[in-house]
Every structure is written in structure tokens, then in C-alpha cells.
Amino acid sequence: MPLLxxxxxAGSAPGLWALAGAAxxxxxxxxxxHCIHPYLHMTHAQALGAAPKxxxxxxxxxxxxxxxxxxxxHHRYVxxxxxxxxxxxxxxxxxxxxxxxxxxxMRRLGLPVG
Numbered sequence: 001m002p003l004l005x006x007x008x009x010a011g012s013a014p015g016l017w018a019l020a021g022a023a024x025x026x027x028x029x030x031x032x033x034h035c036i037h038p039y040l041h042m043t044h045a046q047a048l049g050a051a052p053k054x055x056x057x058x059x060x061x062x063x064x065x066x067x068x069x070x071x072x073x074h075h076r077y078v079x080x081x082x083x084x085x086x087x088x089x090x091x092x093x094x095x096x097x098x099x100x101x102x103x104x105x106m107r108r109l110g111l112p113v114g
Contacts, residue, residue: 032084036064040071043110065112072106073098 039047039059048056058064066086073096074081080096081089089095098106098113106113 028085029083032067036067037071037084040068044068044112045110065114068111069098069106069113070095072109072111073102076102076105 035055036058039051039055042050044059044065047059051059059068063086067084070081070086070089071084077096080094082092082094083089103113
């Protein structure tokens, strides 16, 4: 929903290319929440088996493995790592990297750590 009111603003001043760029940028968070987030609550192997082929391909990429680690940290420490777009929490000042204890816990749960 945050996409809808922002689109007319993005297209009114700078033009069509700005509108297209804004549409892509604003569509990513809800798209990731809807299409990727459910698989972040599974082991990596389960997610790869349950996801459609295109989503499973994405889940194998380094970015999405990093997203799974970051999302795990959000559930372990609820005041950090809210964004599914990596880097967003760094900008907001609420990012936390996993320490060795966190990495060990992730390995036990079958989450990608490397």
C-alpha cells in the first residue's frame, strides 16, 4: 500500500523514468514480504523444497541467504533487523550482525550461515 500514494508524486515532477524507478523501489518491500518472508521461517532445505522454482533460485543466491541470517537476528533480538532489504537497517541504525553464538544457533536450525 505505501506504493500507491507515492507513485503520482514520483511521476508528476521528474517524469516517466523517475516513476518507473520509484515503482520498482517501492514495490520491493511488499513483494519480498509476500513472496520471500514465509520461506525465511523454514530451514534452508525446507524452503528450497517448498518454494516455486523461481523463488527457490532466488533463495540460493548470496543476497537471500544473507537476508535469512538477518531475519533470524530480528527474531532473536526483536529490536533489530526489521528490513528485508539489506542495508535498510544500517541506515535506520538498528542493524545487528550475528556473533559466533548466533551463527552456531543458526547452524543448529538449518539456516544458511555462509
